[in-house]
Amino acid sequence: MNTNRFVKFIVIGIVLLLVISVGGYFLFKSSTTSPPNEADINAIYQVVGEFGARLKDVSLTDSKQDIITAVDFNLKRLITNRLYQEFVQDTSKVPGRTVSSPWPERIEIDSVQKLDSTSYTVNGKIIGMTSVEMTQGGNAGETPITLTLKKVNGTWLIEDVT
Known part of the structure; x- marks a missing residue:
């Protein structure tokens, strides 16, 4: 049961990291396109x-x-x-x-x-x-x-x- 929680924690961490990375990419990309x-x-x-x-x-x-x-x-x-x-x-x-x-x-x-x-x-x-x-x-x-x-x-x- 302890291993199952650890796997869930790792999966949630990876998903959060991906979401933050993709969001940061689009946030940075739009700010570098100057008018x-x-x-x-x-x-x-x-x-x-x-x-x-x-x-x-x-x-x-x-x-x-x-x-x-x-x-x-x-x-x-x-x-x-x-x-x-x-x-x-x-x-x-x-x-x-x-x-x-x-x-x-x-x-x-x-x-x-x-x-x-x-x-x-x-x-x-x-x-x-x-x-x-x-x-x-x-x-x-x-x-x-x-x-x-x-x-x-x-x-x-x-x-x-x-």
Whole structure:
């Protein structure tokens, strides 16, 4: 009978230890997932805003060399070196102006999601404009865009565009 009590005591101890361990894990896990940093979000909005505003200056109907020059002048400081190399290798991946009108005027952000401490995903849409919409309001169409931003040496840069 004494052995039976001892076994029950051990089983209860193991169950309590498991419950405490699992509870502690979930308690610790939720506290280590930090909320988005407001300064980071503001910097991301600024980078995406400037990127979107500069797309109209990248004419995709130009020669490959002219597209690369436009990327150098307009986008290079906003993107990672990896993405720049991807654009240089395949200019069909470069976002920009495909016709004279409508042109990409800006990127409107729908959501910003933190992936980890050094990367975010931004979902939005490229807003197209013509001279009519510029004077009368509205837009000439929207194209979905997803950007991945990465913090490189303390600066937020666009790592991927889809």
